[in-house]
Amino acid sequence: MEEKKAAILQEIPRLRRYARALLRDRESADDLVQDCLERALTRMENWRTGESPRRWLFTIMHHLFIDQMRKVKRRGEAAILPLDAGEALATPAIQAESVASREIVDALQQISPDRRAALVMVAIEGFSYAEAATMLGVPAGTLMSRIARGREELRALLDDQARRRTIRIVEK
Amino acid sequence: MNGRSFTDRDIHLALDGELPEDERTAYQAWLEANPDMKARSQRFAADNAALRGLFSGVLDEPVPARLAAAVNGDTPKRKGMPPWWRMSAAAALLIAGGLGGYLVGTGGFGFGPDSDDRMAELAIAAHQTFAADKNRPVEVDGSDPAYLTGWLSKRTGLNLVAPDLTGNGFQLLGGRLVPAAGSTAALMLYADEQGNRISVYVTTGGIDATKGTYVLADGGPEAVYWQEQGYGCAVVGTLPPDELRVVARDAYKQLLAGAGLARS
Structure with a gap:
């Protein structure tokens, strides 16, 4: 049991990175990781021993993320923020964000949760298509199209922002 | 495999390391022959690198202590709701004994999981129906708030006050009874000088x-809604989100205070 816990502990930095890319806000991301860890501990028997717990944990977290997104979609994003004005400001994902990095993080949050998860798993977490498809529970073809569409959408959003910035400069 | 033709789909495969080894030379040649595809591939590659760099x-x-603690089986406390919210507003708002006590005892009726969504939807529907009615938005006007809230309290089984929102620029127009999920709700309408209307829905x-x-x-x-055991309140309007939240909290605070609960 202690060995298993140590193996899970080792995965926390990776889980946190994945959650941060999905949700941007640090507290919300860590809440997601915590939910994932708590659920994992109640289902230790589902982890095939002898294997790294990484894919098992990412699978659990993905399910929690999708559940959460469904709720947020219905309630509006503010539902996950406290109503107290002082607490309502999200902690930036990255300290000292430059305009460019802020734009790309913003754009990532605008693409649909399914595409975002697929893109982040492959492009940031470095999983293979086969691994990502298994963890997300979709056929390889679906995964491929989510990645392609996600990446194209991200680029279109960034081009759009660049265009708006150009217009602002011209207007001055 | 020399005859294979490539498409923009292969750009993603190549970028993600999924292009078979023996196709890479042909793919590179295809990129060189198609400058727009090459540019596309370079943009995607740059985005990928930026994403990886941002989160590295x-x-x-x-590792935050609460996460390590979660693995060790301690369930650390979450950043919770403020204490005033944890207070059981329901108990004090409900008129002791009567219908309210019955509702709490049975867990209410018509409410299941997602009852907060249902309440918010009904509150929005009531707002859209009545706040939009220019001439007859209310059944009983707000000139005598005590009479209005006495009537609404009696019919809903809640100990209601009409929140004073003049500090936020809103005057009480009056109120009416509206349907709730399995019960009756009080709807109190307010307007500001610009004619913006907001409604306070309590059930x-x-x-x-x-x-x-x-x-x-x-x-x-x-x-903007709150729901507690046996009690729900939604403030509905079309205002800048922060503004609506400020007014909503003010209204909710007064509803609690009016029922004999001071907000901490």
Whole structure:
């Protein structure tokens, strides 16, 4: 049991990175990781021993993320923020964000949760298509199209922002 | 495999290391022959690198104690709701004994999981129906608030006051009874000098303690709501979101205070 816990502990930095890319806000991301860890501990028997717990944990977290997104979609994003004005400001994902990095993080949050998860798993977490498809529970073809569409959408959003910035400069 | 033709789909495969080894030379040649595809591939590659770079720092952050504790089986406390919210507003708001006590005892009726969504939807529907009515938005006007709230309290089984929102620029127009999920709700309408109308919807029912904001999928007014055991309140309007939240909290605070609960 202690060995298993140590193996899970080792995965926390990776889980946190994945959650941060999905949700941007640090507290919300860590809440997601915590939910994932708590659920994992109640289902230790589902982890095939002898294997790294990484894919098992990412699978659990993905399910929690999708559940959460469904709720947020219905309630509006503010539902996950406290109503107290002082607490309502999200902690930036990255300290000292430059305009460019802020734009790309913003754009990532605008693409649909399914595409975002697929893109982040492959492009940031470095999983293979086969691994990502298994963890997300979709056929390889679906995964491929989510990645392609996600990446194209991200680029279109960034081009759009660049265009708006150009217009602002011209207007001055 | 020399005859294979490539498409923009292969750009993603190549970028993600999924292009078979023996196709890479041909793919490179295809890129060189198609400058727009090459440019596309370079843009995607740059975006990928930017994404990886942006989040790489997370791996070096120390693991928060609460996460390590979660693995060790301690369930650390979450950053919770403020204490005033944890207070059982329901108990004090419900008129002791009567219908309210019955509702709490049975867990309410007509309310199940997602009852907060249902309440918010009904509050928005009531707002859209009545706040939009220019001439007859209310059944009983606000000239005698005590009479109005006495009537609404009696019919809903809640100990109601009409929140004073003049500090936020809103005057009480009056109120009416509207349907709730399995019960009756009080709707109090307010207007500011610009003619913006907001409504305060209060009802019995609800099982889970939740709060949040709700907007229908196709837009429209926003609801800021609270729900406690046996009690629900939603403030609905089309205002800048922060403004609505400030007014909503003020209204909710006064509803609690009016029922004999001071907000901490």
